[in-house]
Amino acid sequence: MHDASAHNQVAHHAPPTSFIRKHVFSLDHKVIGKQYYGLALVAVLVGMALSWLMRIHLGWTNFAIPGLHLLSKNGAPGNVMTPEFYLQLMTMHATIMVFFVLTTAPFAAFGNYFLPIQVGAEDMPFPHFNMMSFWVTFVAFLVLVSSFFVGQGPTLGGWTQYAPLSALGEVTGPGQGSGVVLWAISIAMFCVGQLLGSLNFITTTLDMRTRGMSLWRLPLSSWSWFITSCMGLTAFAVLMPACILLILDHVAGTSFFAPGGSVINDQVQPHSGGSTLLWQHLFWFFGHPEVYIAIVPGMGIVSHVLVTNMRKPMLSHRVLVYSFGALAVLSYMVYGHHMFVSGMNPVSSLAFSFPTLIITIPSTVIVLIWLGSLYGAKLRINAASLFSLGFISMFIAGGVSGFFLAQPSTDIMLHATYFVVGHFHMVMGVAAMFGIFAGTYFWFPKMFGRMMNETLGRIHFWFSFVGAYAIFMPFHYLGMAGNVRRYQAFTPDYMQPLVPLHQFITIAALVTGVAQLVFLYNLFHSRFWGKPASDNPWQATSLEWSTPTTPPPHNNFGDKLPEVYHDPYQYGVESSLGDYVMQASPEQVKTVHDEA
Amino acid sequence: MATTVHEPPKIDAGRDSTRLPGNGNSRNLVPADGKLPAVRDYSPPPASTGIWVVLASIGMSFLAFTSALVVRKAALDWQHLTLPPILYLNTLVLIASSFALEVARRRIGAFMRRRESQVASPTRWLYMALFLGLLFVAGQYGAWLQLRSQGLYLSTNPNSSFFYVLTAIHALHVLGGLTGLARVVYRLNKSILRKSTLDATAYYWHFMDGLWLYLLVLLWMKL
Amino acid sequence: MAKFFAITILVIAILSAIPILRHTWWMAEDISTHGAPIDEQMSETMAEAGISFLASQFILAFFIWKFSNPRPGEKIKNFPGGAKAMVWAAVLLVGTEVLALGVFGAKAWANVYFTPPSSSAMPVQVQSGQFAFYFRYPGPDGKFAPIHPELISESTQNFYGLDTNNDPDAKDDIVTAEMAIPVNREIHLLMHSKDVGHSFFVPELRVQQDFVPGLDLSLHFTATKVGRYEIVCTQLCGLGHYNMKAYLSVLSQQDFDDWMKKEAAMQ
Ligand code: HEM
Ligand SMILES: [Cu+2]
């Protein structure tokens, strides 16, 4: 009994006709993916602009930045940044980057667009949830940015919002009242958005795969989105309650995180008994998986791009997948490494240190598999593969500094210094950004039907690669010398000699930032005037390159869903097409050896 | 009120293994190279996977609340409060609601599998479940009023804070479940209900039951 | 292009390593008795991380150089040993590295945190608040008078909320804005915060510990070198965070006693 209703299971919506249904409140995962990409693009520009302001201030503390006063009523008298305004910019920079760029672009944007196509489905199973996921996230972004214009401006508490600085209200500093509340509302909404997204990602992967698409035939990018959504499901489900409790401490006078007996401005604050470490535990239980949520999709994308450009499969598909999985599982056991000197029991510090050191093993396996797969490859150099290789280089550079922070004894010297800032910018910030760039150069032809300009892409890459090292490597040196992070100026005597290095970093950051405009230009120019792309410009194998049109039609594959006959990366074979065979092609080829 | 369902609802074969593969949500049938050991030729409808995903994340966030509560209970300012007795009544109501839903689900399930051509009043049982669910939420509201009359507000002490937060968030989830139930009734009346939707809603509803019992013990318990 | 890229990676890797090898920017000299294992741990980690970093960047560069721009018709090759070799390499190399670091690191950590202060250690209290540290010495009676938060007042300079009118213990307590300690004498530092989270970081002393509101924590250390050092706050505590610092004077016993007399006179 082949019944139609089973087919109905697939979100089976007819192509929309009105502008609103097509481009605004769209149910189409491809449109939603592009919306997420657009949001991430706006967010990254805002975040980057904020980092410029911070960098200028750190290099030349009294520099008047023209127009700065427009951003804040009191934060920039004479266009010179006040200390609190620096911290507010820093908090916004970090929150925007971590949540609205690194979670949305590699995971929500590319995942939405390509996960259903790579598994061979028409759409995600719950398109309404999917649409809500984007719009909730979008409103969350507006709420966050709106805090610039409410009360005393955004919160200055850093993206970690440690209590009780975050819980006692405006008395602790400008923006610690309405700013924190808006921050927490925004993040709680963001959690809802990502939970809805994760629901769709998981069910898509488990239930929507087309005929022949076994789990092991999923491309690495799909695997990484799937694993990431499993992490997101648990991590965001913990952050949201924490945000709710934080909001209540503000608006309802409860004392979840606000301890008793705090004296501010000679006034004893009206709270009692709240636990400040509770916030840290809840936050980092989310926070550590979050950094893997930011980076694992990048790893998947980079693997996917690299395989295509190496023209050979990875040394082992499965070992990579298992390693991603190991990262996901271990990421929940290590979160305490952020709290070594926070007054946690010193025995717990050791207990968190070992899993943290152990998590370097799957990371190393991943890097070694990448390196080993490069051996004997027929490597193509293009913007996408350059960014993928750059990702590997960055991930190594940022990864090794993790060894220092994983040990409580060395962390004594490095905790809360620029060493940490250098570490996470390389391993999470830049690496994930490179993953986004690699994905963009690689998939742009499929998403928009046009090629991006290769020369501009390479220019963009050179500036970004050299620039990222120039900016973030010196952060480590600053940290070794004891330069504390979250300082708007370096008043301790021993930090004075470090200011020239800060000035060097600022110049590097500005140059690198300007180079990003090349990317922006390339993106927009190619969108409208780029060379038309063929269906499969990279001679790739996975299903997104088998769509009947480019960009894919509303239901992705036209009348008939593809059937899958091959493992995802059959390169280096002999087929009628050349050195590869597509997953959806029934052609029998001599396959290269892949371990069982 | 409809006592019988005249038109067969659209059947969703669910785990019926006779279904042909290749419907856009099937798994690998035969690997081209014959390498993969076991292959299944169908996959469950997304709702039946999705519901577990949803429950996992709800469970996770209540675990987070639990850990917060345990930490907070250890502080000196914790004053144990006696639960308003109406809660025990509410508990019975919620369990009864689950029971009614289960009856409805079995009847509709039997009908869908065409075991029976006529089903006695599944909608009546569904309405019953709905009504009892609403009654539960109203009862929770009653519990809040009782607490208020004792002068226990959200910010009075940590125990009352947790009481209001946990019951309110649970009640919100119950209201979500009620919307789901209403949707099931609507779809059943229009004969477009899928078995997987009904099952998912029912699992959710039973989960709310279990969750409530858990919260009740958690709030009742002295550490 | 690819070769150029390979060279860039090499150059960047080497340039990155030079300041580290030359200690251009490095930790301040250690003046504590417990710091040596930490420094050793740091050097060891630096050696292992540095070698891993350079080796993998070199391999990356070499492979990019070697395997890009293949001649047409060239066949792909497989890495001898395959994935298994890689997994073993990772498990063995990193595993032993991790084990070594973990074990020695745990020792260095235990050295600091698992040994109780000796009974002869000199107690000093430090209170952190937005945006200053205040230190308290118990005075001749050796007792710290209890703190009354409601009495804390910046304007009357009662930073600790001491009840000097009624509490005899409070009369001889010495509260200072600068910390002075005698050299080669163990200090038992009792830490609490009056408002939000702060941290106590003295790079030379190899100590960093957060203040956690609602928790009383303590540290103990011995300074071995006379000098003037800085205590900085490393936990974001508000707009004055960058400016929250105090001086730590490590004095000879004689100088310390003089200092103490002077401070006592100023109370
Ligand atoms: C455009 C290049 C970037 C530059 C120049 C830059 C620069 C900075 C600077 C100067 C700080 C403040 C350090 C401090 O005062 O302690 C900072 C903080 C931070 N940045 Fe970036 N950043 C960049 C990109 C990114 C990206 C892509 C991410 C995404 C992960 C990111 C995430 C963060 C986070 C999480 C913080 C910590 C803020 C806090 O302490 O709460 N940044 N960044
Ligand atoms: Cu972490």
Ligand SMILES: [Cu+2]
């Ligand atoms: Cu501070």
